[in-house]
Amino acid sequence: GESVGLHLPTLSVQEGDNSIINCAYSNSASDYFIWYKQESGKGPQFIIDIRSNMDKRQGQRVTVLLNKTVKHLSLQIAATQPGDSAVYFCAENLQDDKIIFGKGTRLHILP
Amino acid sequence: KAGVTQTPRYLIKTRGQQVTLSCSPISGHRSVSWYQQTPGQGLQFLFEYFSETQRNKGNFPGRFSGRQFSNSRSEMNVSTLELGDSALYLCASSRGPPNTEAFFGQGTRLTVV
Numbered sequence: 723g724e725s726v727g728l729h730l731p732t733l734s735v736q737e738g739d740n741s742i743i744n745c746a747y748s749n750s751a752s753d754y755f756i757w758y759k760q761e762s763g764k765g766p767q768f769i770i771d772i773r774s775n776m777d778k779r780q781g782q783r784v785t786v787l788l789n790k791t792v793k794h795l796s797l798q799i800a801a802t803q804p805g806d807s808a809v810y811f812c813a814e815n816l817q818d819d820k821i822i823f824g825k826g827t828r829l830h831i832l833p
Numbered sequence: 834k835a836g837v838t839q840t841p842r843y844l845i846k847t848r849g850q851q852v853t854l855s856c857s858p859i860s861g862h863r864s865v866s867w868y869q870q871t872p873g874q875g876l877q878f879l880f881e882y883f884s885e886t887q888r889n890k891g892n893f894p895g896r897f898s899g900r901q902f903s904n905s906r907s908e909m910n911v912s913t914l915e916l917g918d919s920a921l922y923l924c925a926s927s928r929g930p931p932n933t934e935a936f937f938g939q940g941t942r943l944t945v946v
Binding site for chain 1: 837866868875876877878881889891923925934935936937938939940
């Protein structure tokens with residue numbers, strides 16, 4: 723079916739540590755995946771994307787890993803900062819260009 | 834470069850009324866998508882418009898409708914409002930299919946009382 727989900731609703735990470743947010747998707751035909759960050763009172767903000775012909779993509783302090791074998795997506799944030807506190811959504815772009823979002827993971831930064 | 838603009842930011846309506854929300858995409862973007870965000874259901878896809886045509890539609894009742902104008906601006910309408918329609922309605926714009934980065938507006942917070 724069409725579903726994208728996140729393993730953990732809340733993740734608490736010590737400031738300075740690396741954060742890893744996971745996501746499972748169910749549609750093996752999906753060819754484009756996106757991570758969004760949503761801060762309180764704001765709309766989702768694009769972080770990084772990856773196409774199905776890749777298994778890793780790096781941005782500034784962020785890395786997305788795609789494992790098509792187990793249909794798993796992860797977002798790694800290096801040296802987590804207080805400003806990284808937000809809800810993170812993975813999204814799956816289906817073949818008809820419909821985007822399905824996961825439920826979201828709240829990232830909480832511990833001082 | 835201006836971002837995606839949604840108006841109004843906040844709205845309070847009574848059950849049974851209808852409401853129209855507006856979205857102005859980023860200049861040059863021809864695709865506009867609408868989402869409903871609630872604490873219980875998360876972000877749910879409503880519909881997508883590209884060049885004034887609805888390309889995709891989510892699983893929402895016919896009370897939810899939308900349209901796109903020739904300048905790519907889009908409106909969504911909800912008729913016969915129900916309490917459960919209270920949500921943050923988000924609009925996202927992109928250059929167009931396939932698979933292009935979408936930019937979201939800040940949303941319209943609709944409260945139905």
